[in-house]
Amino acid sequence: MPSSLLNSQPVVAPHEAPQQPEVPDQDIYHDTDDYESEDAYYELGDDLEDGAILTSANITQSFNRERQMQGGVVRSNAQKPTANTSSQINDTDASLARHAAKIKLDGGKEGKNRTKDKSDRATSELVMDDRTRVILYKMIQQNHISGIHGAISTGKEANVYNATLEPEDDDAPPIQRAIKIYKTSILVFKDREKYVTGEHRFNSASKGNNLRKVKQWAEKEFRNLKRLRAAGIPCPEPLLLKSHVLLMEFLGDKRGYAYPKLREATFSQESQEGSENPWRPLYIQLLGLMRKLYQVCKLVHADLSEYNILYHDNKLYIIDVSQSVEHDHPRALEFLRIDIKNVGDFFRRMGVDTLQDRTIFDFIISPEGPLDEPELSQAIEHLYETRPQVEDSAEAEAKREIDNEVFRNQFIPRTLDDVYDIERDSQQPQEGLIYKQMLADKVVTPQAAPEEESDDESEGESHSGGSNGSHSDESIFKEGRSRGKKHVDKDEKAAHKKAVKEENAAKRANKLPKAKKKRLIATTSSRRRK
Numbered sequence: 001m002p003s004s005l006l007n008s009q010p011v012v013a014p015h016e017a018p019q020q021p022e023v024p025d026q027d028i029y030h031d032t033d034d035y036e037s038e039d040a041y042y043e044l045g046d047d048l049e050d051g052a053i054l055t056s057a058n059i060t061q062s063f064n065r066e067r068q069m070q071g072g073v074v075r076s077n078a079q080k081p082t083a084n085t086s087s088q089i090n091d092t093d094a095s096l097a098r099h100a101a102k103i104k105l106d107g108g109k110e111g112k113n114r115t116k117d118k119s120d121r122a123t124s125e126l127v128m129d130d131r132t133r134v135i136l137y138k139m140i141q142q143n144h145i146s147g148i149h150g151a152i153s154t155g156k157e158a159n160v161y162n163a164t165l166e167p168e169d170d171d172a173p174p175i176q177r178a179i180k181i182y183k184t185s186i187l188v189f190k191d192r193e194k195y196v197t198g199e200h201r202f203n204s205a206s207k208g209n210n211l212r213k214v215k216q217w218a219e220k221e222f223r224n225l226k227r228l229r230a231a232g233i234p235c236p237e238p239l240l241l242k243s244h245v246l247l248m249e250f251l252g253d254k255r256g257y258a259y260p261k262l263r264e265a266t267f268s269q270e271s272q273e274g275s276e277n278p279w280r281p282l283y284i285q286l287l288g289l290m291r292k293l294y295q296v297c298k299l300v301h302a303d304l305s306e307y308n309i310l311y312h313d314n315k316l317y318i319i320d321v322s323q324s325v326e327h328d329h330p331r332a333l334e335f336l337r338i339d340i341k342n343v344g345d346f347f348r349r350m351g352v353d354t355l356q357d358r359t360i361f362d363f364i365i366s367p368e369g370p371l372d373e374p375e376l377s378q379a380i381e382h383l384y385e386t387r388p389q390v391e392d393s394a395e396a397e398a399k400r401e402i403d404n405e406v407f408r409n410q411f412i413p414r415t416l417d418d419v420y421d422i423e424r425d426s427q428q429p430q431e432g433l434i435y436k437q438m439l440a441d442k443v444v445t446p447q448a449a450p451e452e453e454s455d456d457e458s459e460g461e462s463h464s465g466g467s468n469g470s471h472s473d474e475s476i477f478k479e480g481r482s483r484g485k486k487h488v489d490k491d492e493k494a495a496h497k498k499a500v501k502e503e504n505a506a507k508r509a510n511k512l513p514k515a516k517k518k519r520l521i522a523t524t525s526s527r528r529r530k
């Protein structure tokens, strides 16, 4: 690949803000410092199918799109698009290809924590198309890594490789890194669609070719990992994102062995001999992390299980957050419920006395309560202490399982519009409502909505005491702010209408007449033309 192609100007992807400044070549990588503020992808040949040959035809398309995105401002060398039209993407570029020997995709550290799927060979080939190879070469050239030493995991959606960076100090051991490369194979897309659809961060970009979609997931993972880090949730630090290739901190030892997945965790002889099941503290730890993820990061993992948690030294590390969704995603609570089930199933298999799914669900989504350790663990212990006492019989166990099953199959409305019969539901104690978090439980103060809520003040006062189901059924509705002005007193409505009318009349008085405005526009634009 000729260097002229690599150095060509970046193309702004169609879904991004056109006013973004162009970035010089060295900034093509999103680095961790400026990433959050940067909402745009800057990428060469965004519109190409993965692995496609760069021909003069699609260069023209890409150039035209770029021009359109820049509001029709054509660059000075418009006749010569910066990409090389006479070469193909898999032409070798001497300066980059010399790095080829530093990339080893197969093998890796055999034996220890290595996961492989059936089509290992095919998948590693698939993921290493020309584009990916060039990205890796550039990472080496720009000294983000020094080499790749084999796969840690080759899966359906992504391969993860172990890479190292040689430190400046020759005596120091190499710095371990992990590189996750998302696959662009068509098979994985259908499954993933549900996480991106409804995700407001990705609304405008949800349509597009495979590469673009894969880039969204990579970007999602990068951003989500940053949020987790910011919240203090143990996870790999995301270091660099380039297209569908994510460079991150390596969770493992100095020799390049990754920490085991939770399902493969082993405990010291000592902790196994203790009276407590060694899995229990990990269960408590995980529930705390799930609450923090929801409350602080505003995310639901959406694929949480013993496979996406690494374990080391009594500590859990959350990984694989590319499918995680915002807590206001239409299906967030549904995904959360599945996460809770998977986590509970695993720990039950490990012999832990787990809490009911519904109890954990409420604990995670309740806005009140602690967000940090040790208070988080204490709050969970409190849930154990206060749970209804059930005998330890097979019958009681079956009942618990039925309760869990009922909860898992309960319909979770996305909004109150989805609720079939809110009045009927309101007759039930609010504790039992799966959508109770959607109901207003606080009085809306006059400051928050000065105009409409002033007459609710007196009503509100009497309910201001309790926020957790302490009010009567009726109060649920009184306290909530109804839509429209149905609840407003007639006289007040009239007064409001009058005030609005007067305001509009005042505005009209100062308004520039249409004809005058037109004349003004015409004269200024004709002057500009001259």
Ligand SMILES: Nc1ncnc2c1ncn2[C@@H]1O[C@H](COP(=O)(O)OP(=O)(O)OP(=O)(O)O)[C@@H](O)[C@H]1O
Pocket: 113, 152, 153, 154, 155, 156, 157, 158, 159, 160, 178, 180, 236, 248, 249, 250, 251, 252, 258, 259, 261, 307, 308, 319, 320, 321
């Ligand atoms: N930062 C890291 N450090 C060490 N090992 C990692 C890291 N990230 C991932 N891994 C290893 O790679 C495996 C797969 O990673 P991950 O779960 O992120 O990929 P994936 O999206 O699940 O891929 P697939 O679902 O296709 O298998 C993990 O189980 C873990 O063993």
Ligand SMILES: [Mg+2]
Pocket: 307, 308, 320
């Ligand atoms: Mg995974």
